Amino acid sequence: MTTTSDPTSDVDLREDVETLTVDNVTVEFGALKALSEVSFTVRPGTVHAVIGPNGAGKSTMFNVLSGVYRATSGQVRLGDTVLTGLRPHKIAKLGVARAFQNIALSAGQSVGENLMLGRHSLTKAGFVSSGLRLPSATREGRRHGERVREIADFLELGSKFHTPVGVLSYGDQKRVEVARALCTEPRLLLLDEPVAGMNAEETERMAQAVLQIRDGLGISIVLVEHDMGMVMSIADRVTVLDFGRRIADGTPDETQADPDVIRAYLGSGDDVDPAAAADQVHHEESPQ
Numbered sequence: 673m674t675t676t677s678d679p680t681s682d683v684d685l686r687e688d689v690e691t692l693t694v695d696n697v698t699v700e701f702g703a704l705k706a707l708s709e710v711s712f713t714v715r716p717g718t719v720h721a722v723i724g725p726n727g728a729g730k731s732t733m734f735n736v737l738s739g740v741y742r743a744t745s746g747q748v749r750l751g752d753t754v755l756t757g758l759r760p761h762k763i764a765k766l767g768v769a770r771a772f773q774n775i776a777l778s779a780g781q782s783v784g785e786n787l788m789l790g791r792h793s794l795t796k797a798g799f800v801s802s803g804l805r806l807p808s809a810t811r812e813g814r815r816h817g818e819r820v821r822e823i824a825d826f827l828e829l830g831s832k833f834h835t836p837v838g839v840l841s842y843g844d845q846k847r848v849e850v851a852r853a854l855c856t857e858p859r860l861l862l863l864d865e866p867v868a869g870m871n872a873e874e875t876e877r878m879a880q881a882v883l884q885i886r887d888g889l890g891i892s893i894v895l896v897e898h899d900m901g902m903v904m905s906i907a908d909r910v911t912v913l914d915f916g917r918r919i920a921d922g923t924p925d926e927t928q929a930d931p932d933v934i935r936a937y938l939g940s941g942d943d944v945d946p947a948a949a950a951d952q953v954h955h956e957e958s959p960q
């Protein structure tokens with residue numbers, strides 16, 4: 673597996689990719705603080721993981737970033753643009769795409785058709801002109817079709833382009849979900865537990881896809897993830913949450929050696945062992 677490196681040195685960044693700043697975000701549900709003054713920064717063109725044991729606040733953070741939840745206090749900014757308070761579709765329009773933990777695809781439709789649905793927000797031709805097959809609409813349709821095909825190939829879904837999504841393997845379906853998010857041409861991609869429920873091979877393939885997206889498209893990726901091994905091998909930076917608080921923030925090496933992180937994972941009764949994760953990274957980084 674490709675190992676973690678400083679991506680700012682060798683990645684061709686998309687020009688409009690800006691820093692994402694999470695600034696003192698608190699989310700309260702009644703008396704419960706799901707997030708307490710959490711801050712972190714996602715540098716342009718990096719993979720930034722947000723991890724933590726069960727109930728740490730990961731999904732809540734994902735929902736704040738995508739506008740589904742409103743922060744009780746604090747701010748999220750993309751460059752100078754304040755995202756907190758905006759509705760999900762406005763945030764999407766600003767170039768923030770999300771792929772859900774639970775697959776939300778149209779099972780009866782082909783991979784290509786599902787990706788085209790993701791493309792819809794970028795399609796200028798209205799319903800009438802498309803319906804009448806006006807030349808401008810046909811031209812535009814062709815252009816979008818080509819791009820969708822490219823994105824499918826990019827995520828190794830080209831050979832399944834005409835296959836109904838419902839008959840694909842779980843791993844392939846998850847990659848379609850990610851590909852659909854990419855069809856909106858985002859500058860920031862939010863991934864919610866992209867390897868949940870995957871076997872080792874599918875996990876490895878998704879990890880590679882995430883790195884390919886970072887390096888090939890030059891965009892930023894926020895990865896909210898439970899699987900610590902996967903995160904440690906591909907993230908440039910990791911923010912660790914526990915009971916809604918940020919307990920660590922640093923490189924994978926720094927965070928997995930952090931006693932608070934080890935305590936949080938071991939104390940959670942979680943089957944993820946930071947030491948095993950560290951071994952795994954070490955093993956993967958070893959020369960062939």
Ligand SMILES: Nc1ncnc2c1ncn2[C@@H]1O[C@H](COP(=O)(O)OP(=O)(O)OP(=O)(O)O)[C@@H](O)[C@H]1O
Binds near residue numbers: 705732733
């Ligand atoms: N809509 C909600 N209403 C009330 N409480 C909520 C809501 N969403 C989350 N919580 C609570 O906030 C806390 C953080 O939950 P969250 O789902 O963000 O954690 P998580 O890290 O994603 O956990 P998991 O790994 O189990 O999915 C939990 O105590 C949870 O019960």
